[in-house]
Amino acid sequence: MCFHLCMFVHPSPVLLACLIMSVCLSLQAGSQLELLSEEETSRGPLLQACLHTMALIYTSLLAKNPLRRASASALSSVPDWLQEQTVICLSACLSESLSTVGSDHSSYSHLIDSITACLDAFPLGERCIHRLLAEGECWITGRHVVQAQLMHSCLAAVKASMLVVQRSQELISAALQEVHPHCTLQLTLRGLLDCYTHILTDENFLQAVQSTAGMAVVLLTRSVMGSGDRVAAVVAGLLQGSEQSGECAPVWLTQSCTGLYDSGRPAGVSLYLCHGALAMLNWRGATQGPKREQLLLLVPHTLLALDTSVKESSTAMVVARVLTLWSGAALESLQGGLSSPPGLLHDSLRGGSELQGHLLEHVYTHWEHPLDGVRHQTRALFKNLLLLHQHSSPLAFSDPYRDPYFTQLTHNLLGLEWHQRGKYGSLACLVELLGAGYLLALDPQLPSRLLGLMGDQTLAPYASDLLERLFVSHKAQLVEEGGTGGTEAGMERWHQTWVTPLLQVLCRARLDQTTYILDYFLPKLLRCSPSSLAHMVQALQVTPPCRPPGSRGALGALMTCLRAARAQGVVQSEEGLWGGLVPLFLLRQALVHKHDQVRMDALGLLCESHRRTEVLTSQEMELLHHFLPSSLNSQSPGVRQLTVSLLKKLLCRVKDSGQSLQRRLVQERDQGQKDRDQHILDTYKEFLCWLCESLFGVLLPGASFSTCLTALHLLCQLAHLFTFNTGSDDLFALGEVVTPAQAQNVLYCVASNFLEVKQLASALLRQLPPSAVGLQEPGRMQTLLQAALDLSTSTKPFDSVTAAHLFNLFLCQPALPQALLLCAQEQGLSFQPPALTQPQAFEALTLETNTLAVVQYLLLCLKAEVVKAESSLLLAAASYPLYGRAHCITAALQELNTGCLTLTGQWRNVMSELITVSYRMSDVVSPVVQSSSPEGLIPMDTDSETSAGLQRILQEIQPRDTNDFFTSVRELDTEPSGQENGPAAPTDRPQHDSGSGEGYRVTAQMVLVCCWRSMKEVSMVLGQVCQSLPLQTSSKHSDQGLITEEQVEGVGLYFRQQLLQSRHRGAFELAYVGFVRLTDMLRRSGSRTLQQLPGRWLTEVLQEVKSSDPSSKLCATRRSAGIPFYIQALLSSEPKSSSCSLLKMTMRELTALAMPSPDRATDQTTVPQVHALNILRALYRDTRLGENIIPFVSEGMQAAVLGFTSPVWAVRNSSTLLFSTLITRIFGVKKGKDEHSKENRMTGREFFTRFPALYPFLLSQLEEATASVDSDRGQVILHPSLFLLLLVLGRLFPSPMDGSSSPLGLAPFMPFIIRCGRSAVYRTREMAARALVPFVMVTQVPSTIQTLLEDLPLEAGPRTQQNHIHGILLQVLFLLRSYQTDTHRPQAAGSDISQALRPRLWLASRSPLICSVCVCVSLCACKCSLTVFRLSLDSELKELREETLALLMASELVTPGGPSAVCGPPGTTQYLLSLARLALSASVESPLLWGMEEDGNTSRGPLLLGCLLQCPHYEVRELALGEVLKRLERERDEEKGEGERSSHWPQETIISNLTTLALHEAHPQSLAKVLQVLSVLSVNSDLLWRDGLRNLTQTEVLERVLTLAEGFAHSVELHCASLTLASRLVVHLVHSDPQGVAAVACLGRWGALVSQSCGVEQNAEVKMMAAEVLVNATPTLLTSPNLPLGVSHTVSLWRGLFTLLQDEDQDVRDRAADFISNLPTHLLNPDVACVSVCPPVALDMGVGLLCQLFQLWGQVPMGILTLTEWLLGDQEQETATAEDEEDFLFEKGDLNLWAEPVQWARLLHRHLGVLFKAPGLTALNQNQAELLRLSAQAEALSLATQQALEGLPALPQFSCTIEHARLALQQERATLALAILGTLRQTGLSG
16 A cells, blocks of 8 residues: 555656556456346455455545545446445445544545545445444544644645535434434534634634634534524524524534634634625525525624724735625625515615615725735625615616716715725726716716826726726727717727827826836727727827927827737738838837837837747848947836847747748748748848847947946847857857857956846856857966956955856866866965766766865865954955855855755765854954944954964954044054054054065955955855755755754854844844845754744744843844844744744734833833834834734834833834834835825725724824813923824825714814914924814815814904914915815815905914914915805905905015015014015916906016015025026926917016126025026027116126126036026027127137036036037037137037037936937938937937038048047046055946947047048148147057056956956057058058
């Protein structure tokens, strides 16, 4: 029998043959048994033995064994006369299994499987179960299972018992009708019920087990009592916990369910019983009795009562699922009983009933639940509720469109805010029921509104799903309405409804707002209507090309639509470039478009195809030639990723279509077709070769990170899809394309500072031909190995990563051990590498041997360096930091396949030694990272030569109180000093000093980096060892494991020490990573001892936290340092499918510690409380704990709020951090810029339903906090928790869908929040006003405002409380502002607000508290700007506006005296600003609403604005200028393209005020604002400038503005504003006087300022301004044939433009590239006219255009000299780089990571070659001196660069990467320049 059980574990041909033979014999035995006859056969022992053997085989084998199925088939074949005897034999075997079952888990599982199999299509087995059941064999009670806590086995046992009961109902009914009161079957059933009751009432069971037990209870009850009303009564009694309802049940049944009737039973019992009732009882049909209906209505009431008591999200999921199940059962009941008269059930399920209202409240509460499953079930429940109403209401069933319930519900849903995600699913349900036309009739703007929401990532999936349901339903309705003849008109309506808004959004919206339209919406639309593509293309081709800034325009929209259609298979490329829908030049423009998304859409159109074998056409290849060079260097990670992904799809097409063509080529007989196919394959090969050469060609020294990354990604894809092998027969083998130089460039990419580039380069090198890489050459291998060894001891951390990648490259080289031996001999190390046991070893054995050799060698070096570091940590940090070696060891181990090691003995010794060395290494550096201030420590090696070890160093650590050690270095002199004790740093001579006399400089940063990175690498090494190496246990063979359980436990104790004692975040964060690996290994290990370690460690650390005090070693600062990480790692190791007992225990302990002690706070209680708060914060932030942490949020919030009452600062600080984390955990990350917007809020009902314990807590805390808030007492009393309470309450809002009688309503909070307005603290009053807003529903805002205003006094009095007045005004102001912005407010605003406000306008002028005056003025402005829709209300508002204007005109802001320039009392400025905002609302923002006239100079509008501009307070002037600028910019955007301004605002007097202000303004911010205003005004017209009585000319104004720009270069805003205005003036001068403008002397100053603003050192705002200036000046100044600035200044501006086109800031580059759109048409290529191009293409076109202009100007010689000088570069600037590179530990070179100087030099060289062919070159002979100077400069540069390169060490690409890249660039420039000058000599133009 063991043979059968083991054969699937170790299958072999012999065992399989035996199994097949056994199966055949069993089937033959079955056929023989079937032929037996009763008369001819003797019932002797032979037959009995045969039957017993077959039964024994059946009950002994595993369930999936085919022999078991064969034996069942044989037993089923026995004749009828033999069946009873067969049942007896089978029962005997099964009974024996029951009686001999042991405590082993597998025996229970096997027994349960056997019982289940007997009931699975096996009649004899079912009879066997019935026999055992009747005999009282109670074999499934599950008690042992419960005791062993084997949840899955328990679940299987309960399911098996249910199956037995279900198949034995007739037997049970017959047996229970007998007169025996205590029959064996009854005892068996009582045992089952006891087991089910125990499972249901024990919360330690999994929910799946309890849910199944609930079904089993109901099933057993039904089996005992039948299916009548009595069952319903008994089940109802169980749900209610009432034994009286179950009086009709047998006594024994009631007694067995005693635990279920207990009032103290867990809340989940009723939940699982509800589930059982719904699943086990039949609800279909019209014959439901009254008890059954009552039970059906009782279930939802029972479930809804659980809403406020459910804590765990998993339980909420069960509640939601059971409610959905109930709604389905209710629907079945209604559908089955339509003929019966309406009764209680119909009335209760109809819309508007109390039950429906409660169920809808449940839907609104849970439709935004964090769990997807809850949201899905809630949506299904809502759909069923609609169907229930339809089936219970005759009107809703016959004509749902006229049903008032549906109408009201739809209006309510449409009235909700769109940020509520549950709204979309509910509307989709209505669409499914009523159709899209119903919703569109109610809201015609619904499509546009939903498309506007597609820019939000969180809402896009919901909006797109609703849109899809809408347009699919709408199309079906239109087709149905139109019939056959009206289809075309219907589709036109459909296009107008859905396609036209889509195209408008695609053309005009910002690109980031349309990303999700392409992902979610457009493909669905095209799938619904493929024919709509032609409509889209036609509409977009007639769309004008102008577009708002930042949008994709018609071209981008066209590419988007075509790409989506191509991906959906709507258009094919074979149809003539996508069906002729798009011209080729448009696609070329889109592929080099400025916007990334347009380029990606065009590339997607090329690459994506519905058919993988679609042939790539020559046009597509040519377009890719056009696209690729300009698109490799993209800074956007998303664009790079998408580019690689799309090109991968295209390469897959090439591969698949090429293979298809190759197969067809073999089979094809038509020679013409064969030639065409062969030509396509040749074209493919040429394309792939070009692609490889292009990608390899950009991997040059100095190439940008993004270029290298994209090229390496694409090369790796080529290597994966094709091959780089040289000897392959594959048609697409690309090995011959790779040259050794290209392979070396890939190798040098390993030295990049960017980890991803290193990884990709290493992966690609393994795919390249070995002959090209050259690692097989012994000399090359030795040199690279020595470089890797040197890098592993570098003081720069990223060098150790380079070394690790190099070592991993060597691991596959057979010559590596010998190379390591040579290195060891050179270093004088005693090293013997392991030898290969076979000459021709397998690759795996070579890898293992080489890895072992590398680890041994590095470990040998590391041991020696640790010994030195124990003597002098300073010297180690400066010369041989330890972390590099350890990192290389970890990386080598990661490459090893530890599952099949052969050198286990050597590995075991090495691992033991590695663990020991790691501990010693940690001991050396841990004093620094565990000190109280690790960032500032330098160990003072005062006597390093005689030091006995680390202990001596520890005693001499002397922290400093100053931070000088971060800036000043400490020298280690070359000669040892005899000074032993002194303030200066002692010195030490490195052992490997070359004798040059150079000292080592050590900063505190270097020491700290050495220490914490060493700790990090120790953690990584130990974590890798524990995670990947096999464990040596007693159950395993001794030669398989490499590490022992004792070593694993020792590593765990090490991590415990580091996490609990380290102070440096970098150290304990990385120790946490290693510890997580360890805990993961412990969970997966088969050792019970190791599996129990996490629980033991957790208990120990919690006990240590409890007993901690200030003298404890646990770090109480730095947010408890590593303690939270330690506990996180332990808890994350707990299996997710378990009951999370460790998490629950930990949270109970921590929340108890975090609560304030009832006694006074002492050190013994404060330190544990701080630790508990910090640990809780980490656990709430841990996303891996998921929803399991949610049940403890309420306790955490209470601890955070109460922690604010502590007198200890540390507790308050930790409470603040915990509170912030909980806010994020509850409300999610901020979903909008405005944290007070409703996107970042939650309805009060949802909040308090999920966290019911917070309702009484927050209410009582708020009541306590507001009890002392009144300021009548004359003293300020600020409750510590009030701030937090208002923050939480401010994020709640009542949903319009909430019921009026909600037990968790927000109304009780409102009086306390309003009372906070009385506080004497200004911030409290403001927060109370903000918190009140969400508590007031939009329909109640007017009445609430009126109530608040009526509390204000009508006149000043002696008992007037100013704080109270200010608080009420603030609350009214915040309410009114929210009311104005609410899109769902009632159209008619209440006039009572105006009536209540007008008598209290005295507060806006005569209140003694200035802040109250300010708020009252703001309130008036807010109310007066409100738009109304009723005449009666308009008259009320008109009177209010008149009174407000009168108050404003009488204020000191407008009166002739005006406000004094001298500072008044506190708040004067705020008062004036409030008046100014009121005046600006009336004069600038909405003058028509206020009845202002803008035409006359004497009207009040210009008068108010003029007063503001002349106010002595600069804040008022600045505010006024800002509003004027906003209006001008708004009008400019609206009137763009009309040619001239249609508005005559502002008037001449205002313009005169502005020009005067520009000449005399003293405040910089105000001056910048006025210059910006004048810049906008001067775009279309010349302004009249006056200085007093004298008119100024444009030249005089220009000189003054330039003086401003030169004098305020330090002020970015003012400098940009003045230079922008100066540029406008220069352009006007050139337009007005093209010939005489050259005489203006100040133009040179302007050109110099613009050129200076283009420098790389300038601020981003300055460079953006310079780009704007140059783009606007392109047609007038840069391309003018008259050269108004002169050729020198013009060329300087071009140089500045080219600098901006290579700037690192993408916005600057994109804006500078817009100069292409402003070029004169005669200079443009027709294919790119009026098109925005990407910066690389703009740079190429710009240089070509400049060469063209040199010819136009007749300045070809100057052009050649200028471009050659640019080619040589500015050597002084390049050599001024940081000479002391070692001073900066993390210096990565030039900050511009985008510019590629090599490509720029080659670009200039290429265009110089074109310029040589231009006419006029002979004039270059007149510049012989300049040519000789350039030649000498180029030759000197070439010679100096060559000498510098020769002076670098071997492989400088690795040892001094930045310096080598700089010299390589200089060499490239010198070579290109010499080539140019050599060409000039050859033409005879120069001597």
